[in-house]
Amino acid sequence: MVDVTEAGDGAPIVCLPGAGGPRMTRAFDLLAERFRVLVVELPGGADQPDVAEAVGALGLDAYHLLGTSRGAAAALDLVTRHPERVISLTLETPAEVRLDEELLARLRAVTTRTLILVGDSDDTIDPTNGPILRGAMPNAVLLYVYNAAHDVQGDRPEAFADVVGDFVRRGMHFLVNDADGLINP
Amino acid sequence: MDVEFFQTFAYLGADHGSSWPAPSSLCEPDMVADTFNLGFDQCAAALEAGFDSLNFAEHHYSPKNLTPNPIILAALAGQRFTDTPIGVFGTDLPINNPVRIAEEYATLDNLLGGRLRVAMLRGTPNEYLTYFDNPWESRERCEEGTLLVRRCWTETEPFGWEGRYYRFRNISVWPRVVQRPHPRILVSANSADGAQFAGRHGFDIGFSYMTAEACRRNLDLYHQAAAEAGWTPTPDNVQYRHWVWVADTDAEAEEVNARHAGPGLFGLFAAASPETMAAIGRCGAGMAGVFRGQEDLSGIAFPDEPRRPAPPPMTVGPPFVGSPDTVIAAIAELHRVLGPGRLELHAGLPVTPIPHESTMSVLKLLGEEVVPVLHSEAW
Numbered sequence: 001m002v003d004v005t006e007a008g009d010g011a012p013i014v015c016l017p018g019a020g021g022p023r024m025t026r027a028f029d030l031l032a033e034r035f036r037v038l039v040v041e042l043p044g045g046a047d048q049p050d051v052a053e054a055v056g057a058l059g060l061d062a063y064h065l066l067g068t069s070r071g072a073a074a075a076l077d078l079v080t081r082h083p084e085r086v087i088s089l090t091l092e093t094p095a096e097v098r099l100d101e102e103l104l105a106r107l108r109a110v111t112t113r114t115l116i117l118v119g120d121s122d123d124t125i126d127p128t129n130g131p132i133l134r135g136a137m138p139n140a141v142l143l144y145v146y147n148a149a150h151d152v153q154g155d156r157p158e159a160f161a162d163v164v165g166d167f168v169r170r171g172m173h174f175l176v177n178d179a180d181g182l183i184n185p
Numbered sequence: 186m187d188v189e190f191f192q193t194f195a196y197l198g199a200d201h202g203s204s205w206p207a208p209s210s211l212c213e214p215d216m217v218a219d220t221f222n223l224g225f226d227q228c229a230a231a232l233e234a235g236f237d238s239l240n241f242a243e244h245h246y247s248p249k250n251l252t253p254n255p256i257i258l259a260a261l262a263g264q265r266f267t268d269t270p271i272g273v274f275g276t277d278l279p280i281n282n283p284v285r286i287a288e289e290y291a292t293l294d295n296l297l298g299g300r301l302r303v304a305m306l307r308g309t310p311n312e313y314l315t316y317f318d319n320p321w322e323s324r325e326r327c328e329e330g331t332l333l334v335r336r337c338w339t340e341t342e343p344f345g346w347e348g349r350y351y352r353f354r355n356i357s358v359w360p361r362v363v364q365r366p367h368p369r370i371l372v373s374a375n376s377a378d379g380a381q382f383a384g385r386h387g388f389d390i391g392f393s394y395m396t397a398e399a400c401r402r403n404l405d406l407y408h409q410a411a412a413e414a415g416w417t418p419t420p421d422n423v424q425y426r427h428w429v430w431v432a433d434t435d436a437e438a439e440e441v442n443a444r445h446a447g448p449g450l451f452g453l454f455a456a457a458s459p460e461t462m463a464a465i466g467r468c469g470a471g472m473a474g475v476f477r478g479q480e481d482l483s484g485i486a487f488p489d490e491p492r493r494p495a496p497p498p499m500t501v502g503p504p505f506v507g508s509p510d511t512v513i514a515a516i517a518e519l520h521r522v523l524g525p526g527r528l529e530l531h532a533g534l535p536v537t538p539i540p541h542e543s544t545m546s547v548l549k550l551l552g553e554e555v556v557p558v559l560h561s562e563a564w
Contacts, residue, residue, distance in 0.1 A: 172458070173463070175458060175461065176468055177319045
């Protein structure tokens, strides 16, 4: 049995929280306006074998996966074990990730589209985590959120929901600006 | 025919393949210094070989072209080569502030004492990921921006601009351009829209890499639009750009061509992942005017993009490769079909890094065997 806090309809986003535990943040509320957001309470914290089991218990064939802080480490482990289930991966301020050669070798084989989000003033994680992950993962984008520290969702909830929602909706096409710049016809 | 040298300042360090954007961790400052120093030596060799102009162009995030702002390099070239016409062909106008571009070129025109020619281009599809600009708006932004730049150069009183894509309430460019009414502006005629826009507004046109036959159709549209606007272009209004690789014999040139066979022109913006490549392809489709449609890929693990009508492919012609006689014959055929008055040559092979010494050898042979022929009255 897994405890899940859920809101919204649409494509499912499975969220693996950080040390703050499972809760519907303002950022998740905004995402839930367009997507089905499932915040999973991880049994035994982010212990990795349990994470795969817990997410599997949701019964989803495929889902977008979002890992926050230490939850990002669990998300990375999950995507290397079950890449076929993960449509996209978002790593928010990835912490407690042991980026050793063994993990990097596994990540180089992950073709899942991945967004790495880091607060530009986050001084709690190793600042090389983002670039190392970006360099290792062949289908990843690294994006710094301005005026955000470790809690990107808390510091910039609208920005978080905007960019994550755009990535979930458009995949790597979120690199393409399709916003109308016409002032007047 | 004038023969112009297109210097891309391709990074001379280790080749790490064709990935766009390339990680800057691969860039070694010492090699950048060598690239610029030796690149200017190549410019000197090109002038020694009889080339008539030194040209540069804007590209981003890649070792293929270390020229994110070609205006800087054009200024340096102008100081080192004091009598040489300098061309920037060109600026990717829709991803820049057109008034800022007008200011920078006006400054450059003064530094060069009126030796400047420029192009206002839309750029390659990947450029629309550079600063996160909308590719569907590229044509309209380029056209409006080009007319705004010209207005910045010719208007003598402070003015504003209420455009479709640009809004300024207060413009007055200093320094004023040296050339009157303004430096010549070239527009890409690789598309029919571009050719007609240039004809309507009295601009030069440039073709790049396409077959002569594909260019010819747009050249006719250019002449037609110019006639409707009341003027007649000359061959000097028409430039054609391509790579050249010349050796003593055809076999020798073909051997180098085969050995260095790279990904071709489109290797300029080959991305590391298929999904990023698809995003760049979407930019290309947007530039070609393909309807953007509604897009929701949230339920799709790997989108098979695009599912919309594909834009017409660019008809790329082969570079000029061979002995001097073979290259001259190929250029003669181009001249027969298209008749450009200006041939802009990039001494290299598509996208592939070429050692400096090899480029110098090619320039020397071009100067001995090819450029004098192209300068003769028959052309």
